Amino acid sequence: MDSSTLAIIIAGLLLMLWNLDFVASLLNLKALSPELPAEFVGIYEQDKYAKSQAYTAEGTRFDIIQSIFSLCLLLGFWFAGGFQWLDSIVRGFGFNPTLTGLCYIGILGLGSMLISLPWSYYENFVIEEKFGFNKMTKGTFITDAVKSLLVSAALGAALLSGLFWIFENVAHAWVWAWAFYTAFTLLLTYLAPTYLLPLFNKFEPMEDGFLKDAIFEMAKKCNFPLTDLYVMDGSKRSTKANAFFTGFGKRKKIALFDTLIKEQSQEEIVAVLAHEIGHFKCKHIVKRMAIGIVKSAIVFFLLGLITTKDSTIARTLFDAFKVENISIYVGIILFAILFTPVSRILGIFSAASSRKDEFEADAYAKLVQGTEIHLISALKKLSVQNLANLTPHPLRVFLDHSHPPMMRRIDALRGSKDTPTLTL
Numbered sequence: 001m002d003s004s005t006l007a008i009i010i011a012g013l014l015l016m017l018w019n020l021d022f023v024a025s026l027l028n029l030k031a032l033s034p035e036l037p038a039e040f041v042g043i044y045e046q047d048k049y050a051k052s053q054a055y056t057a058e059g060t061r062f063d064i065i066q067s068i069f070s071l072c073l074l075l076g077f078w079f080a081g082g083f084q085w086l087d088s089i090v091r092g093f094g095f096n097p098t099l100t101g102l103c104y105i106g107i108l109g110l111g112s113m114l115i116s117l118p119w120s121y122y123e124n125f126v127i128e129e130k131f132g133f134n135k136m137t138k139g140t141f142i143t144d145a146v147k148s149l150l151v152s153a154a155l156g157a158a159l160l161s162g163l164f165w166i167f168e169n170v171a172h173a174w175v176w177a178w179a180f181y182t183a184f185t186l187l188l189t190y191l192a193p194t195y196l197l198p199l200f201n202k203f204e205p206m207e208d209g210f211l212k213d214a215i216f217e218m219a220k221k222c223n224f225p226l227t228d229l230y231v232m233d234g235s236k237r238s239t240k241a242n243a244f245f246t247g248f249g250k251r252k253k254i255a256l257f258d259t260l261i262k263e264q265s266q267e268e269i270v271a272v273l274a275h276e277i278g279h280f281k282c283k284h285i286v287k288r289m290a291i292g293i294v295k296s297a298i299v300f301f302l303l304g305l306i307t308t309k310d311s312t313i314a315r316t317l318f319d320a321f322k323v324e325n326i327s328i329y330v331g332i333i334l335f336a337i338l339f340t341p342v343s344r345i346l347g348i349f350s351a352a353s354s355r356k357d358e359f360e361a362d363a364y365a366k367l368v369q370g371t372e373i374h375l376i377s378a379l380k381k382l383s384v385q386n387l388a389n390l391t392p393h394p395l396r397v398f399l400d401h402s403h404p405p406m407m408r409r410i411d412a413l414r415g416s417k418d419t420p421t422l423t424l
Helices: 003-030 046-079 082-091 097-130 138-169 173-199 210-221 258-263 266-281 284-307 312-320 328-338 340-369 373-385 394-400 406-413
Strands: 203-205 226-232 243-246 252-257
Touching (some): 003 312, 003 328, 046 082, 082 097, 138 328, 173 284, 226 258, 243 266, 252 258, 258 266, 266 340, 266 373, 312 328, 328 340, 340 406, 373 406
């Protein structure tokens, strides 16, 4: 296959993926119904339900416009020879290969961030503001952007420097690069809750009281090694609510958004946390990490193939993107583009697995509480609070929803035939 044919195939696949997402978005808009589901009568006021549909519609239109812009920008930069142009510039600096690669990817990353800022600003201060979610000040928005840039630069430089050195100096580089990447990401997962998340949010230990006691009692019942319980100032940026847990081994930490505590009853909060504990008890976290490690091995194997300087595959790919010199740093960028269609397909399977996990975690919460009432009530409140779309189109769900539609979750909790069976 010559480079021109490969370029046409890659561009065609990117356009096909965009069209698939576009069709799914249109069908999702068409699936919006003004009729409030009977399950939510008395929970969702009719005007707020109409507001949730307007929120879904506006967000979908925004996503479509942004995706058109991003695709056109990528194709324009590619076919105008932008990847070669930038490579010529950074090579002209006369740096060593590692520093040259950091400059190349750093410039692309900075450019991408600057281009995305107006979109992010509009999303937060126009759409989220319009529907009552945004609590972020412009100062916080700017501070977050600067912090994100600095953290990304520091972590990215450390990771990429190691990868560049390995590919330049080590035999069977893809194996060692994969091992280095895996160790780096696992270390980051361990350190992020303590050192990175506090850069953006405050985590205060939960005050003693009935709620704290109820949570620790649930953790004990589930044999969940809970050591720390925090309240996060999620209201600093949004009225949306959530909860999550972090930690390895015998030290687990749970963080609750302050917005969750404000809107939910004690039983509902405990139900939400029982759901999160369910992910741990059902080994979903370990499974996802294992899948991620295997997937990264495949990625690095393929990356090795397309960055070997005497490889016909590498030469054809670099010619397709109009790049003269084969290098690991340009190869990473080109591979990310080339891998997009494959990643999209893998994402469908990942989303399906995630939806299955959510059903199992719901079933676990029901089992340990002895009732589905509290979790159903909590899920309904979260749906209303977050203006969730209650009637997503099946194609949109199939392509990328990590959580099942809310009505399906409620039906499963109430004992539909596909409810997962779990035992303590």
